[in-house]
Amino acid sequence: MNISCASCHVRLKKDRIGIHVIEYNARGMYRLYRANLLGCPLCGHQVVSGYSQATTVDGTPPSRALLDIALTDPYHVCIYEDQEQREWFEPGDNP
Numbered sequence: 879m880n881i882s883c884a885s886c887h888v889r890l891k892k893d894r895i896g897i898h899v900i901e902y903n904a905r906g907m908y909r910l911y912r913a914n915l916l917g918c919p920l921c922g923h924q925v926v927s928g929y930s931q932a933t934t935v936d937g938t939p940p941s942r943a944l945l946d947i948a949l950t951d952p953y954h955v956c957i958y959e960d961q962e963q964r965e966w967f968e969p970g971d972n973p
Contacts, residue, residue, distance in 0.1 A: 881927060890916035890925060898948035899926060901957045909933065915955070916944055917922035926955055 881890045892914055899911040917924045928960040933944065948954050 879927075881916055881925060883921060883923055885923070886916065886918055886920040888920055891919050893917040893924065894953050897926070898930065898951045898954040899957060900945065900948055901932075903959060908936060908942055908945065913955075915953060926957075 883887065883890060885920045894915040896912050897915050899913045899937075901911065912930040912933050913926050914928040915924055916927055
């Protein structure tokens with residue numbers, strides 16, 4: 879699959895393969911994925927693509943251990959349903 883930058887009209891390059899993706903939902907549950915981080919070589923925009931099958935995590939051990947491992951990955955990505963949820967999980971980190 880070819881993914882291109884809409885602004886620069888070039889193909890995105892793989893920046894990192896196998897990053898941790900943490901997806902939060904409105905009920906506070908989350909899923910863990912592995913995915914690839916693609917980046918535009920010209921403008922630097924990044925896209926997460928190529929998700930693996932999800933591992934659902936309910937916050938109890940050993941599930942909590944999986945989340946802790948994902949959060950220690952310096953290239954992990956958190957995905958939220960909306961801006962309000964993002965602000966609840968990451969207060970003060972938003973533009």
